[in-house]
Amino acid sequence: MNITVWNEGLHEKLDPKVAEVYPKGIHGCIKDFLEEAGFENVRTATLEEPEHGLTQEVLDSTDVLFYWGHIAHNKVDDEIVQRIYDRVMDGMGLIVLHSGHESKLFKKIMGTKSNELRWRENDEMEIMWNVYPSHPIMKGIGANVVIPHEETYGEFFNIAPPEELLMISWFEGGEVFRSACTYRRGRGKIFYFKPGHETYPIYHMPEVQKILVNAADWAYTEGATPVEHGHFPVPFIKTLEK
Amino acid sequence: MNITVWNEGLHEKLDPKVAEVYPKGIHGCIKDFLEEAGFENVRTATLEEPEHGLTQEVLDSTDVLFYWGHIAHNKVDDEIVQRIYDRVMDGMGLIVLHSGHESKLFKKIMGTKSNELRWRENDEMEIMWNVYPSHPIMKGIGANVVIPHEETYGEFFNIAPPEELLMISWFEGGEVFRSACTYRRGRGKIFYFKPGHETYPIYHMPEVQKILVNAADWAYTEGATPVEHGHFPVPFIKTLEK
Amino acid sequence: MNITVWNEGLHEKLDPKVAEVYPKGIHGCIKDFLEEAGFENVRTATLEEPEHGLTQEVLDSTDVLFYWGHIAHNKVDDEIVQRIYDRVMDGMGLIVLHSGHESKLFKKIMGTKSNELRWRENDEMEIMWNVYPSHPIMKGIGANVVIPHEETYGEFFNIAPPEELLMISWFEGGEVFRSACTYRRGRGKIFYFKPGHETYPIYHMPEVQKILVNAADWAYTEGATPVEHGHFPVPFIKTLEK
Amino acid sequence: MNITVWNEGLHEKLDPKVAEVYPKGIHGCIKDFLEEAGFENVRTATLEEPEHGLTQEVLDSTDVLFYWGHIAHNKVDDEIVQRIYDRVMDGMGLIVLHSGHESKLFKKIMGTKSNELRWRENDEMEIMWNVYPSHPIMKGIGANVVIPHEETYGEFFNIAPPEELLMISWFEGGEVFRSACTYRRGRGKIFYFKPGHETYPIYHMPEVQKILVNAADWAYTEGATPVEHGHFPVPFIKTLEK
Numbered sequence: 001m002n003i004t005v006w007n008e009g010l011h012e013k014l015d016p017k018v019a020e021v022y023p024k025g026i027h028g029c030i031k032d033f034l035e036e037a038g039f040e041n042v043r044t045a046t047l048e049e050p051e052h053g054l055t056q057e058v059l060d061s062t063d064v065l066f067y068w069g070h071i072a073h074n075k076v077d078d079e080i081v082q083r084i085y086d087r088v089m090d091g092m093g094l095i096v097l098h099s100g101h102e103s104k105l106f107k108k109i110m111g112t113k114s115n116e117l118r119w120r121e122n123d124e125m126e127i128m129w130n131v132y133p134s135h136p137i138m139k140g141i142g143a144n145v146v147i148p149h150e151e152t153y154g155e156f157f158n159i160a161p162p163e164e165l166l167m168i169s170w171f172e173g174g175e176v177f178r179s180a181c182t183y184r185r186g187r188g189k190i191f192y193f194k195p196g197h198e199t200y201p202i203y204h205m206p207e208v209q210k211i212l213v214n215a216a217d218w219a220y221t222e223g224a225t226p227v228e229h230g231h232f233p234v235p236f237i238k239t240l241e242k
Numbered sequence: 243m244n245i246t247v248w249n250e251g252l253h254e255k256l257d258p259k260v261a262e263v264y265p266k267g268i269h270g271c272i273k274d275f276l277e278e279a280g281f282e283n284v285r286t287a288t289l290e291e292p293e294h295g296l297t298q299e300v301l302d303s304t305d306v307l308f309y310w311g312h313i314a315h316n317k318v319d320d321e322i323v324q325r326i327y328d329r330v331m332d333g334m335g336l337i338v339l340h341s342g343h344e345s346k347l348f349k350k351i352m353g354t355k356s357n358e359l360r361w362r363e364n365d366e367m368e369i370m371w372n373v374y375p376s377h378p379i380m381k382g383i384g385a386n387v388v389i390p391h392e393e394t395y396g397e398f399f400n401i402a403p404p405e406e407l408l409m410i411s412w413f414e415g416g417e418v419f420r421s422a423c424t425y426r427r428g429r430g431k432i433f434y435f436k437p438g439h440e441t442y443p444i445y446h447m448p449e450v451q452k453i454l455v456n457a458a459d460w461a462y463t464e465g466a467t468p469v470e471h472g473h474f475p476v477p478f479i480k481t482l483e484k
Numbered sequence: 485m486n487i488t489v490w491n492e493g494l495h496e497k498l499d500p501k502v503a504e505v506y507p508k509g510i511h512g513c514i515k516d517f518l519e520e521a522g523f524e525n526v527r528t529a530t531l532e533e534p535e536h537g538l539t540q541e542v543l544d545s546t547d548v549l550f551y552w553g554h555i556a557h558n559k560v561d562d563e564i565v566q567r568i569y570d571r572v573m574d575g576m577g578l579i580v581l582h583s584g585h586e587s588k589l590f591k592k593i594m595g596t597k598s599n600e601l602r603w604r605e606n607d608e609m610e611i612m613w614n615v616y617p618s619h620p621i622m623k624g625i626g627a628n629v630v631i632p633h634e635e636t637y638g639e640f641f642n643i644a645p646p647e648e649l650l651m652i653s654w655f656e657g658g659e660v661f662r663s664a665c666t667y668r669r670g671r672g673k674i675f676y677f678k679p680g681h682e683t684y685p686i687y688h689m690p691e692v693q694k695i696l697v698n699a700a701d702w703a704y705t706e707g708a709t710p711v712e713h714g715h716f717p718v719p720f721i722k723t724l725e726k
Numbered sequence: 727m728n729i730t731v732w733n734e735g736l737h738e739k740l741d742p743k744v745a746e747v748y749p750k751g752i753h754g755c756i757k758d759f760l761e762e763a764g765f766e767n768v769r770t771a772t773l774e775e776p777e778h779g780l781t782q783e784v785l786d787s788t789d790v791l792f793y794w795g796h797i798a799h800n801k802v803d804d805e806i807v808q809r810i811y812d813r814v815m816d817g818m819g820l821i822v823l824h825s826g827h828e829s830k831l832f833k834k835i836m837g838t839k840s841n842e843l844r845w846r847e848n849d850e851m852e853i854m855w856n857v858y859p860s861h862p863i864m865k866g867i868g869a870n871v872v873i874p875h876e877e878t879y880g881e882f883f884n885i886a887p888p889e890e891l892l893m894i895s896w897f898e899g900g901e902v903f904r905s906a907c908t909y910r911r912g913r914g915k916i917f918y919f920k921p922g923h924e925t926y927p928i929y930h931m932p933e934v935q936k937i938l939v940n941a942a943d944w945a946y947t948e949g950a951t952p953v954e955h956g957h958f959p960v961p962f963i964k965t966l967e968k
């Protein structure tokens with residue numbers, strides 16, 4: 001199982017505060033804890049690499065893609081977006097993090113203006129409540145996960161209705177948010193996970209890491225038969241007769 | 243369209259504070275605002291009436307049933323529960339309010355131990371966020387409904403996953419709750435709505451009334467063909483040949 | 485309530501057989517039965533009109549849009565597709581018919597390659613089974629609808645999982661198909677309805693007409709509050725205090 | 727992981743034809759192929775054993791229960807039904823086979839009269855189409871599974887709407903059926919799988935076995951934290967302060 005962790009990778013260069021929280025970049029941090037959890041083939045890729053580091057070859061050998069982006073969604077090439085989308089259709093798992101909800105990719109997959117929500121940055125506490133305790137992604141997670149300080153996101157969040165809603169977040173300021181949602185598109189599985197503002201050490205939290213490790217396992221589609229489609233001029237039952 | 247509002251009706255007799263908030267009973271209050279909204283045939287029924295006021299005749303002529311209960315769920319006769327359930331299967335709409343989640347009826351419909359949740363009574367503010375603004379039940383409701391003081395309910399709420407999740411509640415104390423949920427069972431539509439602790443004047447709030455008026459319209463199943471089932475010894479396509 | 489019926493409108497010009505089945509075009513036929521059902525404001529629009537007949541003004545005054553297309557999906561201008569999509573987000577209902585599943589619009593809304601399915605044209609019988617008898621769109625529809633001859637569509641149909649599955653089709657040749665599905669995106673409701681190959685008089689069938697009349701009523705979103713979103717620098721509870 | 731295969735076990739004793747198809751009983755056949763697939767702890771239990779073979783001790787040590795029943799649903803003790811249900815709530819996986827849809831247990835879990843459907847026994851071909859190719863239960867399964875002869879089941883099947891619909895069946899006689907459906911209740915996962923009439927060698931088919939082996943893996947809930955519920959007099963955020 002091959003994992004690629006994609007990160008825009010700009011905040012870390014532009015903001016020393018972010019560089020301090022994530023000295024190896026958000027992608028480096030995620031790569032590290034995935035490897036510690038036992039995944040052996042974890043690569044990273046970032047916006048400023050050629051083809052954003054997501055060549056056809058890289059994507060063809062990726063089973064699960066993590067995606068973090070924020071300030072440069074419009075710099076992501078449409079052709080690369082299509083390429084990722086095509087791979088999701090073919091069965092690549094996709095884990096969209098935090099402000100990745102505004103990406104061209106996520107909007108294309110949702111079929112909505114998923115950039116629409118309420119937000120502010122004022123260091124509020126976020127309490128994520130587990131509303132699907134038996135889901136594989138929630139394995140080992142208790143009644144809730146408390147994040148001491150996070151960017152606030154609030155409803156209405158303009159997503160397609162989640163196929164599975166795993167967690168609901170409470171914010172100090174009065175908002176709530178559907179913060180852990182699953183979808184499927186084509187043969188691909190998609191997990192949206194809200195936490196991870198760049199200035200807080202959220203991806204260093206053991207419970208967040210556990211959720212993302214579980215999500216990598218869950219998003220991996222093994223052995224899905226390619227989808228047959230097109231013109232079948234002979235009725236199916238005629239193909240069986242003999 | 244005939245509506246029956248069923249209420250346990252005990253708090254109002256036992257607790258002067260409740261009687262003050264609801265001088266005509268919770269059922270009387272709901273009946274009144276439904277009538278003000280234009281429904282012409284609204285009846286009430288309570289636990290201590292013969293057959294709890296829900297005779298076969300009453301139920302047979304009920305299109306939508308409101309159900310509020312709390313301290314006497316075990317006093318509701320199993321036979322009457324079955325009778326209500328049978329009518330839901332046949333297409334009667336059902337609106338379960340507040341602690342009705344603990345009723346025999348709701349557990350029977352959920353297929354879960356829906357009495358399981360976190361709760362406390364300490365006058366917290368509840369903010370209900372609208373996560374499905376285009377649903378008929380949310381017609382005319384804005385981004386949220388603020389309830390100044392309510393009993394707190396918190397997740398994990400052990401319900402079957404809602405078919406439609408309309409509102410999520412935020413509580414001052416840190417909890418969240420799926421507080422407006424729809425289901426269907428047989429030909430019946432079910433709406434669970436969380437607010438309505440007996441000591442607060444919640445059913446007097448215009449926004450709550452609007453939601454419940456909308457819900458009555460929504461829950462009414464008009465023209466659903468009875469479900470055919472049983473032994474059909476002749477293949478369906480043979481019945482078409484001529 | 486304003487309805488616009490959009491049709492590609494080419495088969496009717498190119499194929500006398502189709503012109504014979506639909507002398508006023510597929511759009512004309514649909515317009516006629518909607519008007520007979522009592523809708524007063526029904527317009528039509530077709531591909532070859534300026535802006536495909538879907539100017540901003542037309543769409544802004546459309547509550548429900550019917551959409552039939554087949555052989556010229558690529559001739560639909562991207563800007564018009566975006567314009568329709570934007571209106572769906574804002575609450576316009578959308579009813580996608582038959583090979584409309586291959587349209588740019590439907591793919592954009594699904595987030596999948598919804599053009600993928602099995603198909604053939606060999607005059608098979610289609611039996612549509614009602615699996616959601618209490619849904620408003622199924623009002624007055626019995627256990628099934630029999631279409632004597634139709635184009636065959638078969639699974640796997642690469643759609644997002646339907647939020648509500650209303651009908652499943654059986655085909656003589658051995659295939660099945662999810663042929664009546666609902667979705668919501670933004671504040672808009674979407675209904676996909678499979679029947680309607682241009683060479684068969686399917687939109688003349690009373691049961692098909694009844695379903696589409698019901699669907700127009702259902703797809704109309706009345707009174708949905710516009711979605712608030714963006715930067716809310718003040719915590720919501722601070723806005724309540726005083 | 728411990729599996730218990732429960733079978734009514736009466737047809738095998740009463741009907742030599744069934745005994746010939748399943749010399750070790752349906753339960754014996756299922757046990758055998760599960761063991762061949764690598765599951766090490768597989769037990770069987772049948773109706774006529776004391777407590778139907780499902781003592782508290784047996785259920786407490788069961789992670790996934792298979793359930794086949796048909797002609798003696800009313801002979802299953804209510805207390806045992808409650809015991810199985812309680813274990814499902816606590817996280818035991820449940821796989822309900824064929825006419826198990828009529829069992830007290832399945833009705834209790836569905837919240838519907840799930841015994842309602844169309845049926846006949848006339849040796850029709852059943853073609854099960856895969857409508858969720860990326861689901862773990864469909865791993866290794868192609869576009870469809872063809873069962874040469876089966877009892878026919880037809881819609882409308884009065885179940886709660888499936889959370890995931892994996893397969894839809896086509897029958898020679900013109901019917902369709904939602905034949906592979908998943909649900910969750912409490913912390914338990916439930917899979918309903920339609921095939922398996924006692925007179926046909928369906929559980930000997932490799933593709934059916936593959937689906938049921940996958941289902942056992944899927945239904946196993948590992949590491950789900952017990953559900954906290956009850957009276958929490960202290961607001962959650964107060965418990966965090968220090």
